[in-house]
Amino acid sequence: MTLDAKIPSGPIQDMWDKHKFEMKLVNPANKRKYTIIVVGTGLAGASAAASLGELGYNVKTFCIQDSPRRAHSIAAQGGINAAKNYQNDGDSIWRLFYDTVKGGDYRSREANVYRLAQISVNIIDQCVAQGVPFAREYGGLLSNRSFGGAQVSRTFYARGQTGQQLLLGAYSALQRQVDAKTVTLYPRREMLDLVVIGGKARGIVVRNLINGQMESYAGDAVIIATGGYGTAYYLSTNAVNSNATAIWRCHKRGAYFANPCYTQIHPTCIPVSGQHQSKLTLMSEGLRNDGRVWVPQPKGDKRRPSEIPEAERDYYLERRYPSFGNLVPRDVASRNAKAVCDEGRGVGETGLAVYLDFADAIKRLGEKTIDEKYGNLFDMYERITGENPWDVPMRIYPAMHYTMGGLWVDYNLMSTIPGLHVLGEANFSDHGANRLGASALMQGLADGYFVIPYTIGDYLAGTSLEKVATDHVEFKRVASEVQADIARMLSIKGAKTVGEFHRTLGGMLWDYVGMARNEKGLKHALEAIPRLREEFWQNMMVPGRAEDLNKSLEMAGRVADYMEIAELMARDALHRAESCGGHFREESQTADGEAQRDDKHFSYVAAWEYNGLNNPPVLHKEPLLFENVKLSQRSYK
Numbered sequence: 001m002t003l004d005a006k007i008p009s010g011p012i013q014d015m016w017d018k019h020k021f022e023m024k025l026v027n028p029a030n031k032r033k034y035t036i037i038v039v040g041t042g043l044a045g046a047s048a049a050a051s052l053g054e055l056g057y058n059v060k061t062f063c064i065q066d067s068p069r070r071a072h073s074i075a076a077q078g079g080i081n082a083a084k085n086y087q088n089d090g091d092s093i094w095r096l097f098y099d100t101v102k103g104g105d106y107r108s109r110e111a112n113v114y115r116l117a118q119i120s121v122n123i124i125d126q127c128v129a130q131g132v133p134f135a136r137e138y139g140g141l142l143s144n145r146s147f148g149g150a151q152v153s154r155t156f157y158a159r160g161q162t163g164q165q166l167l168l169g170a171y172s173a174l175q176r177q178v179d180a181k182t183v184t185l186y187p188r189r190e191m192l193d194l195v196v197i198g199g200k201a202r203g204i205v206v207r208n209l210i211n212g213q214m215e216s217y218a219g220d221a222v223i224i225a226t227g228g229y230g231t232a233y234y235l236s237t238n239a240v241n242s243n244a245t246a247i248w249r250c251h252k253r254g255a256y257f258a259n260p261c262y263t264q265i266h267p268t269c270i271p272v273s274g275q276h277q278s279k280l281t282l283m284s285e286g287l288r289n290d291g292r293v294w295v296p297q298p299k300g301d302k303r304r305p306s307e308i309p310e311a312e313r314d315y316y317l318e319r320r321y322p323s324f325g326n327l328v329p330r331d332v333a334s335r336n337a338k339a340v341c342d343e344g345r346g347v348g349e350t351g352l353a354v355y356l357d358f359a360d361a362i363k364r365l366g367e368k369t370i371d372e373k374y375g376n377l378f379d380m381y382e383r384i385t386g387e388n389p390w391d392v393p394m395r396i397y398p399a400m401h402y403t404m405g406g407l408w409v410d411y412n413l414m415s416t417i418p419g420l421h422v423l424g425e426a427n428f429s430d431h432g433a434n435r436l437g438a439s440a441l442m443q444g445l446a447d448g449y450f451v452i453p454y455t456i457g458d459y460l461a462g463t464s465l466e467k468v469a470t471d472h473v474e475f476k477r478v479a480s481e482v483q484a485d486i487a488r489m490l491s492i493k494g495a496k497t498v499g500e501f502h503r504t505l506g507g508m509l510w511d512y513v514g515m516a517r518n519e520k521g522l523k524h525a526l527e528a529i530p531r532l533r534e535e536f537w538q539n540m541m542v543p544g545r546a547e548d549l550n551k552s553l554e555m556a557g558r559v560a561d562y563m564e565i566a567e568l569m570a571r572d573a574l575h576r577a578e579s580c581g582g583h584f585r586e587e588s589q590t591a592d593g594e595a596q597r598d599d600k601h602f603s604y605v606a607a608w609e610y611n612g613l614n615n616p617p618v619l620h621k622e623p624l625l626f627e628n629v630k631l632s633q634r635s636y637k
Contacts, residue, residue, distance in 0.1 A: 040246070058182065
């Protein structure tokens, strides 16, 4: 089956404006008659719920935390891209479009990427109007900094807390609609299943995390904005509560899952320090603007960094990529860090780290300027490691960070289940095989503020929707299935904790579906993961009751989903016998170790259809056509 992405006809520059005009509209007086369910209150979910409430729809929004302010978007540090060209350095909508397609190693949909670049300029104006305190130049103009994968300065930022400030802006817009009673907020709920009636998404079943009660909610359309599946790796930069249950349960109800092997390893993370950790801490990519990455030239050099002279330091990114230097994209920086550590030139006790050094920048710009840009990040690093980055270089190493794969959506952000729309990191749409830094915040807000308000109206206006309430037999059936799964998990009473299983699964993913993959390792993973899953369902231990606050039970459901997601990730990585972006197959590389694509055989989106737990999923393909950006070997040299 070839998937129809519903891409508008005509020149790419005119597609979105033409499409907006041609879409059906919902009369303002009729909007209040429709109920829209929004799951997730990060940047994508909060902006969508606020915008739809402002338009007059009846919105129900669900938050896994006690407040939308705790959504994981708050952890984003470095910035948000926009093609404003305030620096007058050659940026444009077209250049942001080109950089994003190239950065994704030519595995993204051109039409979506161009729309994202177009909308980027409006996002900044929206956020400034909300009071987001972006950094400014001395004269009051908005400041920009550079980010990996670009040779212009287009990243707007608020020190090292851009995600927090943007989320507070979206949160304020959301709470305004809550106060206006167009939006009803349901905190401390976890979506556990999707209800499909007549082939359309019509509601959800959630668990109240405080009292354990099952609750069902009906609507005319459902929006999923719950982020990615990176926590399957156990150790990642994601919050422990970030999980993939919502998108995976939608997948099992009929939504295709696209490009699950496209995962991003972030190059600037505080290295692993021991078995006690449940997550890792990110250091913003923005630090690579002024920090220089290096390792000692000799193998096994255990001297302090101050004792290693310049002549014996290898600034390997600057050496290998003179055009971009330390600002190469994340996948390139991560693989090179792994390579020098594999050579035995890594630093620190484990040898799995490289230096990120600010000595030159401090000398050139002064401590005051560096503190204004990165002071909170320096403080965070010192609190975690006990080392002062003003005196010694930071130590960093790649870590699991972001997932470019997700539920397949068309140009309208609708999945293969009519009425089920998917926003932000939960969908696959804009980044291809590698996301450029500062583009996640851009995509989340573009989807929520500027895309879904138009496209969901077109769906509602053009679809016949029968009246449905939660007493419908399908709601009762789905809720019963969820209850049965919970009862099964509580009944096993095995010997191993859920955390032990999760850690083992994460180790398998990191070793065999991590920064480098090969056929032998992927086939091993496809044998080992099902065995681990079988043991999980026979020997896991979940204490407590379903009728209480029960973190072990919550985690058990999520790890059960990770077990299945991990197998699909490995299967997708095995089938894609090429290297592209963050998907690096060791069998497919150039003579100098760069990713080698196979455009003849793999220039498509791989969208997988669920076919039962013990049956192979069905592969569907969406061909990728490049009519505006010429396919070429990606180079940052």
